[in-house]
Amino acid sequence: MVDTKYTVNDSPTGIPCHARDELERRLLRKLDLRMSILLVLNTLNLIDRTNISNARLQGFEKDLHLHGQQYATTLSILFVGYITMQVPGNMVLHWLEKPSIIIPSCMLAWGTIYTGVVVARLFLGFAEAPFLPGVVFLISKWYKRDEVALRIALVSFGFFLSSAFGSLFAAAILHGMQDKLGQAAWRWLFYIEGGITIVVAICAMFILPDFPHNTRWITPEERALIISRLAEDGYGKDDELGKQTTMQGLRDAVCDWKVWWFSVAALFQIVAQSFLTYFPTLCATLGYDTTVTLLLCAPPWVFAGIVAFVFAWYSDKKRRRYKYFVCSNAFCALGFIMSIFTMNKAARYISLFLMAPVVSGYLVLLGWINNTFAREPAKRAVAIAMMNSLGQIGNIIGSYVWPSSWGPTYRYSYAVCIATLVVSTGMFGGMHLHLRHLNEQIERNERDVNDIKELREPIGFRYLT
Numbered sequence: 001m002v003d004t005k006y007t008v009n010d011s012p013t014g015i016p017c018h019a020r021d022e023l024e025r026r027l028l029r030k031l032d033l034r035m036s037i038l039l040v041l042n043t044l045n046l047i048d049r050t051n052i053s054n055a056r057l058q059g060f061e062k063d064l065h066l067h068g069q070q071y072a073t074t075l076s077i078l079f080v081g082y083i084t085m086q087v088p089g090n091m092v093l094h095w096l097e098k099p100s101i102i103i104p105s106c107m108l109a110w111g112t113i114y115t116g117v118v119v120a121r122l123f124l125g126f127a128e129a130p131f132l133p134g135v136v137f138l139i140s141k142w143y144k145r146d147e148v149a150l151r152i153a154l155v156s157f158g159f160f161l162s163s164a165f166g167s168l169f170a171a172a173i174l175h176g177m178q179d180k181l182g183q184a185a186w187r188w189l190f191y192i193e194g195g196i197t198i199v200v201a202i203c204a205m206f207i208l209p210d211f212p213h214n215t216r217w218i219t220p221e222e223r224a225l226i227i228s229r230l231a232e233d234g235y236g237k238d239d240e241l242g243k244q245t246t247m248q249g250l251r252d253a254v255c256d257w258k259v260w261w262f263s264v265a266a267l268f269q270i271v272a273q274s275f276l277t278y279f280p281t282l283c284a285t286l287g288y289d290t291t292v293t294l295l296l297c298a299p300p301w302v303f304a305g306i307v308a309f310v311f312a313w314y315s316d317k318k319r320r321r322y323k324y325f326v327c328s329n330a331f332c333a334l335g336f337i338m339s340i341f342t343m344n345k346a347a348r349y350i351s352l353f354l355m356a357p358v359v360s361g362y363l364v365l366l367g368w369i370n371n372t373f374a375r376e377p378a379k380r381a382v383a384i385a386m387m388n389s390l391g392q393i394g395n396i397i398g399s400y401v402w403p404s405s406w407g408p409t410y411r412y413s414y415a416v417c418i419a420t421l422v423v424s425t426g427m428f429g430g431m432h433l434h435l436r437h438l439n440e441q442i443e444r445n446e447r448d449v450n451d452i453k454e455l456r457e458p459i460g461f462r463y464l465t
Contacts, residue, residue: 024229027222031142035151037207038135041107042158044197045131047169049078049124055174055186069400074121075277076399079392081125086389087250087382089130090137094381095246099138100208106130107201133385140370140380141211142226144233145464146316149367153312156363160305169193171294249378258431259383262369265427266391269365272332272421273358274398275413283352285408286345296349300356308360312367319464321368322432328361329425336414336421343409365428371464372435394420435463 052075093102109127139151170189177188209215212226253259275282284293311324335354338347369387373380402413439462 020225023221023225027218027225030218030222031209032151034207034209035139035142035155037204038138038155039158039161040200041103041131041204042135042155043161044158044193044200045107045128046159046162047193049128052121055170055189069403072399072403076396078121078125078128079395079399081122081127082129082395083125083389083392085126085129086133086385086392090133090381090385091246091250093130093134093137094249094378097211097214099134100205100210103131103134103138103208104201104204106134107204108198129389133381133388136366136370136384136388137381138209138211140384141377142209144229145371146233146319148316148370149312149321149364150309150316152367152370153308153360153363156359156366157305157308159359160301160308165298168295168298171291174294175291246378246381249376249380249382252376252379253373253382253386256379256383258372258434259386261427261431262365262372262383262387263390265424265431266362266365266387267394267397268420268427269362269424270391270394271398271401272329272394272417272424273362274395274401275355275417276359277395277399278402279352279356281402281407282339282410283349285343285410286349300352303353304356304359307357308363311357311360312363315364315367319462321364321371321464322428324364325361325368325428326425328358328364329421331355332358332361333418333421336418340409340411340414368464432465435465439463439465 089102089106093099096102106127106129135155136152139148139155143151173189173192174185176185177183178185180188183191209217212218212223212230215223218226280293280297283297284290286293286296288296307328311328315321315324331354335351338351338354342348366384366388369383370380373383401416402410406412442462
């Protein structure tokens, strides 16, 4: 056995162990406080994207004369722009190294887009595309691999806040703003939420960090510590020096079968999660009026947020990803099965509590793909965007999985979701086994002194599975 450690010259020197630990704790608190603005941004992002589902309950389709599959087309057109711009968006983010400007600028753009519903949602997709992959990449540039999933979950807690309290906010607007200044209540929903988004985006430009090497509000000592702790975790010195160009990262990501495997599996997973966009519609099958329906949407998402936090925390603590993903999918499948076989109000409402936490599994997936390409920042930026963007094809398909003619039971819709859930769970299971095999190879090489010079990874590096 060779006792070797991967180190970098940028590690802070002359700092006692207890002093470094204290500095690290203070630095993480400072960084977490700054990053918390991402929770607000993500909440508004998802409120702006999904408010169309709430508007549907208050005359949106009737006022715009939408018939047949036109509402589904209005939903799906957003993802055309969303898919198109994710990879270029993350490449630009890696190249310009200014997420504090790029991410809020995207938010400013989507906050102003609300004219002509189909065209508006197409351009809304363009504007939103760089946001989520950019946020995940930004987090990966600051936190260690066993800290990433929890931070992504905390930022993505905005999804649960928007799903829960966005419905409550929408209920208040839809109930109280009808015909104010001659405008329908659902139009006021877009105006008010878009205006809030613009204000918050401007504030975010002064709060968000860039990357460790070019963020002005950290001290040289803190900068050295950030680079050192990432290097010790397997990111390596190249992560900050940026030796791999943006175009090399694109080439390497496109040529790596693992990126495509993650992407296709994510596509099936997102088809299975397509019920999220129709959540108010599914809740409406309980038979209550619009206000009560929107209020009933909140508790399942509060529960789902708690589950997401627990899963992310444990997946970081145990340095495992796949088993938590399987757990969330298993509960979701149980919820689908309950809804297929009964129209009982209590049972169907409980099924919504089982289905909603499936999002926690997807958040673990985002952390997992980030961990898998931890050593290559330019490739990591493209890989994250590719998985999320190609996966969004599932949202285009999923928009047509819930036609009104299949309601109110939506048995066929649930059956489709169960099938795609099985496929995605199986595909990610294959990746889990492959990464375990790679870890076993690394361990064998480390035991062989003669192979140390041939190692592609630093001593102690392991893929998270």
